[in-house]
Amino acid sequence: MSNILIFDQFAPVGFLAFLCGTPVLPSKYNVTYGDRDVKKIIGILVLLPSFVMAADVFNCFYSKADISNGAIGKMEGRTPAKVEYIKGSVKFFRPDGSYILSPPMTEDLKTIWKAEDPSKVYAMSQDFSSFAMSDRVAKVTEQWAECKLDKSLREVHETKSEPKEWKRRKLSATEKNSVENSVKNMLKDPNSARFKHEQYISNGDETYCAFVNSKNSYGGYAGDTPFMAMIMHDSKGRVTGSGVIAIGGERAKSQAIIDTCKKNGYF
Secondary structure (H helix, E strand, C coil): CCHHHCECCCCEHHHHHHHHCCCCCCCCCCCCCCHHHHHHHHCHHHHCCCCCCCEEEEEEEEEEEEEECCEECCCEEEEEEEEEEECCEEEEECCCCCEEECCCCCEECCCEEEEECCCEEEEEECCCCCEEEEECCCCEEEEEEEEEECHHHHHHHHHCCCCCCCCEECCCHHHHHHHHHHHHCCCCCHHHCEEECCCEECCCCCEEEEEEECECCCCCECCCEEEEEEEEECCCCCEEEEEEEEECCCHHHHHHHHHHHHHCCCC
């Protein structure tokens, strides 16, 4: 029996257990990108099952458990909630309407896709039936289980075409502050960050691209580095958050980001 097929009342325990097991989690967030990782970040849709689109919605059941001494407690609750798959990242919605956007799911564990940031570990089963997030600081694991693709929304995504003309505008102060903070969290020396902002594509899919220059491990500036982020808004156009989809570094990775950004109306 594989570890992902051990079930409790609502969810695969093995799927959750790897999130908080200390042998799996590194003590510090550290990712090294090679050519294969570049393809996963920018072209991850090619690697995933073909029915998953760039912004698919899955309807799930939400449950939550405390973590104590590296072990997950009893999962509590079974409330309807959704997740969105967006350009390789996952947007986790809680029943109260709050949400968290994961980094791109780039680590392939054969049955699970995994991602990390400094405080959380994220995972999704490769059949998209379960999604989970474990908070190392809050000592809590949350799961979205029994997930089903919302085919009605998928049809909308499939019929949406690229605009004939991109509409550009300046970033608002709130948008700029939000995206800069998200990018700084990915840098070795966030206080050294210098941004070269682009105009925002207002009729796109909330994607935003620009450049950042910051100091490297040797204390020198690395040069203008492209990044691709997502700035999220509510129905009234107010900023609700942002997340980094990818940030350059090595030449191949930076070029892949630039190419993808150009397809979204930037640069």
